[in-house]
Amino acid sequence: MSVPSRVEFSTAARAGADRAFWTGDLTLVACLAIATVVVHVLSGGKYGFQRDELATLEDARHLAxxxxxxxxxxxxxxxxxxxLFGTSLAGFRFFAGVAQAMAVVLTALMARLLGGGRWxxxxxxxxxxxxxxxxxxxMQYVSFDYLCWVLTAYLTLRQLHSDDPRWWLAVGAAIGCGMLSKYSMPFLVAGLVVGVLLTxxxxxLKSKWLWGGxxxxxxxxxxxxxxxAQHNFVSVDFLRHIHARDVAEGRHRGFLxxxxxxxxxxFPIWVAGLCFYLFSAKRYRTLGWMYAVPLLLFVVxxxxxxxxxxxxxxxxxxxxxxxxxxxxSRRAGTLRTAIWVALLLDTTIAAAFFLPLAPINSAWFKVATQxxxxxxxxxxxxxxxxxxxxVRDGLSVDDSVHLGILGTNYGEAGAVNLYGPRYGxxxxxxxxxxxxxxxxxxxxxxxxIVVGRSRRFxxxxxxxxxxxxxTGNRLGVGNEETIEHPDIFVCRGPMRGWPEFWKDFRYYG
Known part of the structure; x- marks a missing residue:
């Protein structure tokens, strides 16, 4: 793919590229990013906490x-x-929305570095x-992991653009933060390593700044x-188990x-970008590898x-x-309009299927849940x-005093810990x-009170x-808890005693 001379990706391609952040072109980008946060805040509290969020909420009370x-x-x-916000659902999701908005701004900043104008x-x-x-x-680790990937790409581009090796320190910081967000960062790092070695x-590699990073x-x-290390690398065991489950359930199918x-x-925009990095822009080819290598690793x-x-x-x-x-130039207006229509359609589809906007049990909601x-x-x-x-209220006073609630998944346990205090x-x-x-x-x-286990168990x-x-709900919405394991039992203690039972009771989900 050849690039017209008027699109040389260099400092000369864009006069005034060092203007203040909050002026000119990026003002509109900042407004767009802020708008996404506002949309998340206004829509985020409509349904309820998602099961994974209940686990995060409980972990947030036990910082480690x-x-x-x-x-x-x-x-x-x-x-x-x-x-800041107590147990407000919209408040709990606030920083996830902010992280995504920051990624939007970083995307525009990358276009700016490459010589792009306002459009x-x-x-x-x-x-x-x-x-x-x-x-x-x-509120999930995907939000912060995504931001760290985008930030790492931006800082790598910044380093390659400026040829200032000190930017490797910032790249290293972004990678470190990514490793504290989700353990998928090594896949991006693999792409960065290959990109450095092959370009x-x-x-x-001879720079102290890279190794400093x-x-x-x-x-x-x-x-x-x-x-x-203190916990026997339990997350490695967890990831191995979750990956085996995903493969067994076919969640990897249809990756491409x-x-x-x-x-x-x-799709056409990112394909053009990939072709540019790999085939036209020798200076920035590392970023092409930062896509191609993770893609290959995830497929394999x-x-x-x-x-x-x-x-x-x-x-x-x-x-x-x-x-x-x-x-x-002859058809620029028409083509630009077509691109904007396509992107607005993308955004509309995403909002319809990923924001909690549909009235529950409406036709829209039923399609969205599919x-x-x-x-x-x-x-x-x-x-x-x-x-x-x-169920607790039906027990004797003595049983209620010595009661425990055993949840099968972290949603059930987290929900009890969130809403249970109102019932004592x-x-x-x-x-x-x-x-x-x-x-x-x-x-x-x-x-x-055992929630979500089978009679046999x-x-x-x-x-x-x-x-x-x-288990049920007033709205009649079928989910894992109401369909797959709806039974609630009352039991006495474990047959083997608590220490022996608990030792073998660990599982992952």
């Missing part, structure tokens, strides 16, 4: 340098949200908005690494087709389609700048806890992920069990 399922960044921001910057930013809406809709950037990344990641689902009508390793999402903003930036320079199953897992948690409270319920216990590490309490419960592990209720 590591957790079974993820590094500490997401629970840290969860705790910050709790301190290219806005197109690049707009192309990033659909995933911004999806990734910021829930002119390998000259930096490596040291910075390791230093930032070190607290979590120490935590892992999934890239089209993620990018939708922005059977990853899920959204794992690569953080690689697309750097491609949108290059593609938008290339298109801006390529558009023939695309995005998270919506179903945002419904019914207060109803579940109310049902558990009714005890804290829930569970064997899943980090809940297991917090134990079964002292003194151990003598009576259990409770009768094999506990004494005196009887079925007490079923």
């Amino acid at each position: 340098w590591g957790y079974v399922a993820y590094p500490p960044v997401t629970p840290f921001f969860g705790r910050l949200s709790l301190e 290219a910057q806005l197109v690049a930013a707009m192309a990033a908005v659909p995933f911004c809406l999806a990734g910021g809709a829930l 002119d950037a390998r000259r930096y 490596v040291a910075v990344a390791l230093l930032i990641f070190l607290p979590n690494l120490i935590w892992q 087709l999934g890239q089209l689902k993620i990018t939708l009508f922005a 390793g059977k990853g899920r389609d959204y794992y690569l999402a953080g690689s697309y903003p750097m491609l949108y930036a290059a593609g938008a700048v290339w298109v801006e320079g390529w558009l023939p 695309v995005n199953g998270d919506f179903r897992e945002e419904i019914g948690w207060p109803d579940l806890v109310e049902t558990i409270a009714h 319920l005890p804290k829930a216990i569970s064997g899943v992920n980090s809940f297991w590490q917090r134990g079964y309490g002292d003194p151990p419960p003598q009576v259990l 409770v009768e094999r592990n506990f004494t005196g069990c009887h079925l007490a209720a079923h």
Whole structure:
């Protein structure tokens, strides 16, 4: 793919590229990013906490340098949200939305560095908005992992653009923060390493600044690494189990087709950007490898389609700048309008299927839940806890005093810990992920309300069990809790005693 001479990606291609951030072109980009945050805040509280968010909420109350399922960044921001907004759902999701908005701005900044004018910057930013809406809709590690991938790409581009090796320190800091967000960062790092080795950037291997960046990344990641060592690298076991589950359930299938689902009508833009990096821009070829290598690794390793999402903003930036320079003057207006229509359609689709906008049980909602199953897992948690409270109310006073609540998944346990205090319920216990590490309490419960387990399980592990209720919700929305494991039992203690039972009770989800 050849690039017209008027689109030379250099400092000469754009006069005034060093204007103040809040003036000129980026004012509109900043407004766009702020608008996405406003949309998240206004829509974020409509349904309820999603199951994964209930786990994050509980982990946020137990700050540590590591957790079974993820590094500490997401629970840290969860705790910050709790301190600022209490248990407000929209407040809990606020920082996820901010992280995605920052990624939108960084996308435009990459287009700016590559010589793009206002149109290219806005197109690049707009192309990033659909995933911004999806990734910021829930408080989850995906939001912060995505930002760290985009930030790493931006800082790498900044280094290559300026040829100032000191930027490697900033790249290392972004990588270190990414490792504290989600353990997928090594895939991007693999692309960066290959890109350095196979391009002119390998000259930096002799630079103290590059190795200083490596040291910075390791230093930032070190607290979590120490935590892992203290806990027998439990997250490695967790990731191995989750990956095996995903492969067994076929969640990796359609990975390549999934890239089209993620990018939708922005597909031509990112393809143009990838071709530019790999075939036309020798100076920036490293960024092409930062996409190609993770893509290959995820295909071979059977990853899920959204794992690569953080690689697309750097491609949108290059593609938008290339298109801006390529558009023939005669039809530029028509083609630019067509591109904007396509991107607005992308954004509309993302909003319809990933923001909690549809009235529950409407035709729109039913279609949306087929695309995005998270919506179903945002419904019914207060109803579940109310049902558990009714079961407790049917027990004797002595049984209620010595009661424990055992949740099968972290959603059930987290919901009890969130909504249970209004009913005077005890804290829930569970064997899943980090809940297991917090134990079964002292003194151990003598009576259990067991939520979400099968009759076979409770009768094999506990004494005196009887079925007490079923999980449901007032809105009649079917989800994992109401369909797959709806039974609620009342049991006595474990047959083998608590220490022996708990030792073998750990599992991952």
